[in-house]
Amino acid sequence: MDIICKRPRGTEDKLPKEIYKWRTVEKIAAQTAEVYGCKEIRTPTFEYTELFQRGVGSTTDVVQKEMYTFDDKKGRSITLKPEGTAGVVRAAIENGLFNDALPLKTYYFTRCFRYETPQSGRLREFNQFGVEVFGAASPSADAEVISLANDVINRLGVKNISLEINSIGCPACRAEYYKALKNYYEQYKDKLCDTCLERLDRNPMRLLDCKSEICSAFKENAPRILDYLCDDCKTHFDGVKARLDALDIKYTVNPLIVRGLDYYTNTVFEFISNDIGSQGAVCAGGRYNGLVEEIGGAPTAGLGFAMGLERIIMVMDSQSLDYEQDAKCDLYLATFDDETNIYAMKLAQRLRNDGFRVEFDTCGRSFKSQMKYANKLDAAYCMVIGSDEIASRSAKLKRMSDGEEVSVSLDDTLSEKLNMLMMNI
Ligand code: ATP
Ligand code: MG
Numbered sequence: 001m002d003i004i005c006k007r008p009r010g011t012e013d014k015l016p017k018e019i020y021k022w023r024t025v026e027k028i029a030a031q032t033a034e035v036y037g038c039k040e041i042r043t044p045t046f047e048y049t050e051l052f053q054r055g056v057g058s059t060t061d062v063v064q065k066e067m068y069t070f071d072d073k074k075g076r077s078i079t080l081k082p083e084g085t086a087g088v089v090r091a092a093i094e095n096g097l098f099n100d101a102l103p104l105k106t107y108y109f110t111r112c113f114r115y116e117t118p119q120s121g122r123l124r125e126f127n128q129f130g131v132e133v134f135g136a137a138s139p140s141a142d143a144e145v146i147s148l149a150n151d152v153i154n155r156l157g158v159k160n161i162s163l164e165i166n167s168i169g170c171p172a173c174r175a176e177y178y179k180a181l182k183n184y185y186e187q188y189k190d191k192l193c194d195t196c197l198e199r200l201d202r203n204p205m206r207l208l209d210c211k212s213e214i215c216s217a218f219k220e221n222a223p224r225i226l227d228y229l230c231d232d233c234k235t236h237f238d239g240v241k242a243r244l245d246a247l248d249i250k251y252t253v254n255p256l257i258v259r260g261l262d263y264y265t266n267t268v269f270e271f272i273s274n275d276i277g278s279q280g281a282v283c284a285g286g287r288y289n290g291l292v293e294e295i296g297g298a299p300t301a302g303l304g305f306a307m308g309l310e311r312i313i314m315v316m317d318s319q320s321l322d323y324e325q326d327a328k329c330d331l332y333l334a335t336f337d338d339e340t341n342i343y344a345m346k347l348a349q350r351l352r353n354d355g356f357r358v359e360f361d362t363c364g365r366s367f368k369s370q371m372k373y374a375n376k377l378d379a380a381y382c383m384v385i386g387s388d389e390i391a392s393r394s395a396k397l398k399r400m401s402d403g404e405e406v407s408v409s410l411d412d413t414l415s416e417k418l419n420m421l422m423m424n425i
Contacts, residue, residue: 010116010124012310021313022127024323025156026109029129029307032152033107036144038131041106043087049077051086054294060206066114080113084130084306085263085288086295092134093297102135102300109309121279121311131285132304134292139239141303142267142287143247146240149271149283149305150249157321158273158312161282164254165244165269167237168205169229171290177228178204188218205258224255233266240267259284263291267303273315282315283307330422331381331397332374333360336367344385347410354415375400380422383408397421 007013014022030040049069068080081087088106091097097104108130116122131148133141146163153161169177181204185192192200192207196215199206208219229237244251251269259268268286285305292300316323331351333344344360351358359377361370374382382398389395389410396405397418408417 008124010118012123012125020326021316021323022309023326025309025312025316026129027324028155029109029152030107032148032155033131036105036131036148038105038107038133038148041088041091041108043084043091043108043110044081045111046078046080047087047090049079051090051295052079052082062114066116068113068115081110082112082114084108084110084112084128085132085291085304088130088132089134089292089295089297089302093292093295098134098292098297098300103141104134105131106133107131119279121276121308121314123310127309128306129309130304130306132302134300134302136303137289137301139236139243139267141301142236142240143243143249145285145303145305146244146251146269147247147249149285149307152307153271153283153312156312156316157319158282158315159319160275161271161273161315163249163251163269163271164257165240165251165267166225166253166255166257167229167233167240167266168225168258168264168268168286169233170265173228173230173233174205174225177223177225180223180228181205181207184222185218191215192218208256208258219256226253226255236266259286263288263294265289269305271307273311275318276311276314279311281308282311327357329359329374329377329379330357331359331383331418332370332377332379333358334367334370334374334382334384335361336386340385340387340390343390347385347414351415351418356415356418381418 049067052063052067062082067082070078072078087110088108092104110128110130111125112128113125115124118124129152131145133145146165150163168174182200185196185200185204185207189197189200191214193210193212193215196207196210196212205225207215208222210216226237241251241253257268257270264286266287266289269284270281271283272280273282274280283305285303287301287303289301291302292298333348335341335344341361348358348360359379365373371382379400382400383395385395393410394407395410397408398405399421406421408414
C-alpha cells in the first residue's frame with residue numbers, strides 16, 4: 001500500500017468506535033488521582049535531549065537505544081519524551097513548583113515514544129497515566145502512591161494482577177552491593193551478553209534485568225540487594241511494607257525487580273498481569289530521591305509510577321470488563337427540503353445548547369435514507385419536520401425502540417418534555 005496511507009510501524013490509531021474505552025480508563029484514573037490530592041500537569045511532547053541523557057550515567061535501554069532523537073532546524077537536539085517523569089521534574093524546577101507547600105502531587109496522561117521492537121503490548125508510541133509526588137520522604141508516601149495505582153486497577157475492575165515490590169537502596173548501600181554483584185558476575189564474564197558486559201562496570205544491578213536466556217540463568221544465585229540495605233533503607237522498606245499490610249494491599253517481595261530507568265532509589269514496584277503474555281507489566285514505579293537534584297533542582301524526595309494504558313485496556317478486554325459506553329444520539333430530525341432542513345438546523349442548535357445530542361441531515365439524503373441512518377445511529381427518538389409541523393409548531397416524537405409516538409410542541413417547552421421522556425426511557 002502507498003506509504004501515505006500506512007501508519008508508522010509500532011503506532012496505533014485509536015478509532016472513534018473504541019474511544020469509549022480510553023475515556024473510561026482516563027476518567028477513572030483522573031478521579032482516583034484527584035481523591036488522593038493530585039493535580040494534573042501537562043508538559044511538552046518533546047524536550048531537549050539533555051534532559052533524558054543526563055551526563056554519561058545512563059545505562060538503560062530506553063536512554064541508550066530507544067529514544068526518538070533528532071536535530072531541529074537550529075541544530076538543537078530534541079527528543080520525543082520516552083517517559084513522563086523527567087518532563088514533570090523539569091517543569092516543576094523551571095516553574096518554581098517546589099517553592100510552594102510540599103508535597104507536590106501531580107498526575108498526567110502522556111504519549112511516550114520508544115524505538116522498540118513492536119509486539120503485542122509493546123509499541124513505539126504508547127500512552128501512560130502517571131503520578132509523581134515530590135517532597136514526601138516518609139514510607140507513607142510510598143504506600144500512598146502504591147495504593148493509588150492499586151485503586152485505579154481495582155476501580156477499573158481489573159483482576160488477576162500481582163504487585164511485586166523491592167527496595168534497591170540508596171547510593172550508599174548500593175555501593176557495597178555493586179561490589180558483591182561485580183564479584184559474583186566476574187566468574188561468568190566470558191558467558192555474559194555484550195550489553196551486560198558493558199553494564200558490569202557502570203551499573204551492575206541492571207544485569208538482573210537482562211532478558212537474554214543465558215544471562216537470566218545467573219540471576220537466581222546472584223547476591224540480593226535486600227541483604228545489603230543500610231539501616232535507614234531497611235527501616236524505610238519495613239515502613240512501606242507495614243503500611244501496605246495496614247491497607248490490606250497484597251504484595252510479594254521480588255528482589256529481582258530493578259526497574260528500567262536508572263534514577264530509582266529505595267522502593268520499586270510493578271503491577272503485573274498474568275493475562276496478556278510476556279508484556280505483563282501494566283504499571284511500574286518507585287522512589288527516585290536523587291532525580292530532582294540530578295536535573296538541577298535542590299535535593300527533593302520524589303516518587304511515582306506510570307501505567308501503560310494500552311496494556312491496561314488489553315487486560316480489561318481479555319477479562320471482558322465493562323466500560324462506560326459512549327452516549328448515543330438522543331434525537332434525529334428528519335427533513336424534506338431546504339426550508340425544513342434549515343428549520344431543523346435551528347431547532348437542533350437550540351436543543352444542543354440545552355445539552356441534547358441532536359442530529360439532522362447534512363448529506364442531502366432522501367427522507368427514506370435519513371430514517372435508515374437514524375436507525376444506524378441508534379437514535380433514541382426521531383422527529384419528522386415537514387411544512388405542516390413548522391406551520392403548527394408541533395410535531396410527533398417517535399421512540400425508536402418501540403415506535404410509540406407523542407405529540408410535542410416545538411416551542412421552548414420541548415427541552416423540558418424531552419428531558420422527562422429521556423429519563424423514563
Ligand atoms: P518493560 O519491562 O515492559 O519494557 P519498562 O520497564 O520499559 O517496561 P516503564 O518505563 O516503567 O516500563 O513504563 C511504565 C509502563 O509503561 C510499563 O509498565 C508498561 O505498562 C508501559 N510500557 C512501557 N513500554 C511500553 C511500550 N513500548 N509499549 C506499550 N506500553 C509500554
Ligand atoms: Mg522497556
